Amino acid sequence: MLTRELLASRVREGILRPSFIKAHDPSLQALAKELLADAEAFRGQARDDVEEAFALKAGAFSRPKVARGLVKLLMDRLLFDEAGEGAQEARWRTLLVGAKVLRTLPPDTTLEAYEARLAEALDAPLEATREALYTDLPGNRKLLGWDGEALTPQGLLDRYNLALAQGPLLNARRLTLRARAPELLRVRKLLRWLKFCRLVAEVRRDGEDWSLEVEGPGAMLSLQKKYGLQLASFLSVVPLLERWELSAVLEDARKQSTLQLSHEDPLVSPLPAALGHVPPEVAALSEAFEDAAWELDLTPRPRHTGAAGLCVPDLTFRHRKTGHEVALELFHPWHAGPLSRRLSELRARPDAGLLLGVDRALAKEAAERQVLEEHPQVVLFNGFPSVRKLRERLARWDDATPS
Secondary structure (H helix, E strand, O other): OOOHHHOOEEEEOOEEEEOOOOOOOHHHHHHHHHHHHHHHHOOOOEHHHHHHHHHHHHHHOOOHHHHHHHHHHHHHOEEEOOOOOOHHHHHHHHHHHHHHHHHOOOOOOOHHHHHHHHHHHOOOOHHHHHHHOOOOOHHHOEEEEEOOOOOOHHHHHHHHHHHHHHHHHHHEEEEEEEEOOOOHHHHHHHHHHHHHOOOOEEEEEEOOEEEEEEEOHHHOOOOHHHHHHHHHHHHOOHHHOOOEEEEEEEEOOOOEEEEEEEOOOOOOOOOOOHHHOOOHHHHHHHHHOOOOOEEEEOOOOOEEOOOOEEEOOOEEEEEOOOOOEEEEEEEOOOOHHHHHHHHHHHHHOOOOOEEEEEEHHHOOOHHHHHHHHHOOOEEEEOOOOOHHHHHHHHHHHHHHOOO
């Protein structure tokens, strides 16, 4: 992600548009190629040295702000070694040895004589000890390589444009996405990515088009940064749709504006296989869920919650014998508003086939906790629902369903 000072955009008549670069610009292609070559050449060097070298190169480029943004995105993808266990204790022991040796020497001892005596007292060669003394500090950690697959010059430039669009979403109050006549399977996979990002959307279908509305981090009082990053992650797969329009109401301390994006913008998803991605916790649940009566469907199926509205359950359980379906929609700590709306919708339009999985963080107050614990369609969980709890709840359907 780009930091605020690295974002570039313009606002005209209340519409915010990122200042996208031309990703095929020869000078930018050359710069990206140089940066990636440097990243390979810098393997084994300390982080401070790597950052300094990149900063010099970015400052010398004709558009330093763009270059610094590319460096930031590149640094985010590099992997540096971790602090070794016992590094602080080893440093402390070395310093104690140095102090002990120093106390045995007269005040006029030269540095060379001190180092000679110190080398005799240490368990390892002096040069190696000196080099290892502060290796646990972040700036001294060595570059190991890429965190994942290596970037390409084109991939780095595409990520820059995407990051320009993602940055404003950290202040969004609400995001609206309209997919123009998409394939139904692609919509379902997009919704699965939405659930992977742990977002709850109000979904509507208008003819062949689909509309998703998601609350932004600016609409909540807590967990704004974490939620904003998840909203930005969701945007990373939107370009996989063929035709789409997105708007987001942005609000900061000084003014309000609207971010507008569409398939005509130079946005490329860095995750072409993301729509087929299954979140690790869901994959673990799927692997562990063995039940003679129920089978698990991982692809979300939109479900009516009112006259026109749809919700997007995270999972669907299908009874092997009767074909009866029970959907599960999850609500995480930042979903207080959507949970309240869903409970109201269930009161107005009962749906016995919909379970609400609610993180216990949403039930902090005693009164709220009692209401949720007594609700026949609520499953409380910590982090993610367990297989045991889901099987117990599904068994109630078995018991309540006439044979």
